[in-house]
Amino acid sequence: MKIAVTGSLGNICKNLTQQLVESGHEVIGIVRNPEKALEVESIGAIPAIGSVDDPEFLLKLLVMRTLYSPWFLLIIKLLIRELTITVLETLKQMLSKNRE
Numbered sequence: 899m900k901i902a903v904t905g906s907l908g909n910i911c912k913n914l915t916q917q918l919v920e921s922g923h924e925v926i927g928i929v930r931n932p933e934k935a936l937e938v939e940s941i942g943a944i945p946a947i948g949s950v951d952d953p954e955f956l957l958k959l960l961v962m963r964t965l966y967s968p969w970f971l972l973i974i975k976l977l978i979r980e981l982t983i984t985v986l987e988t989l990k991q992m993l994s995k996n997r998e
Contacts, residue, residue: 902926902959904950907937916941926959953980 901918905911906927918925919942927943928950929935935945948955 900924900926902928902946903943904928906941906943907934912941915943919943928959 901923903911903915903918903925906915906925907929915925915927915938925943926946927938927941928946928948929938930947930949932947935947938945946955946959948958950956
C-alpha cells in the first residue's frame with residue numbers, strides 16, 4: 899500500500915514510518931525542509947517536500963491516493979477552508995467591481 903506520513907521524522911511518526919516500511923508498504927515521508935530528504939530516504943521512505951499548509955501540495959497527494967495522517971480530517975478541513983476563503987475573496991472582488 900502507498901502511504902504518505904506527515905511529520906515522518908518526528909518523535910512519533912519516525913517510528914511509524916519505519917514500521918510501515920518494514921511491513922512492506924511504500925511510504926512517502928512528508929518534510930518541509932529539502933535538506934531532510936536524505937534522512938527520509940535513510941529510513942526507507944520516499945521524500946515529499948512540502949507542507950500541510952499548502953493546499954496545492956495536499957491536493958497532489960490526495961490525487962495520488964497516498965495521504966495518510968492522524969490529522970487527515972483536519973487537513974481536509976483546512977483545504978476546504980482555504981478554498982472557501984479564496985472563493986469568498988474572489989466574490990468580494992467581483993462585487994466591488996460591479997458597484998463601481
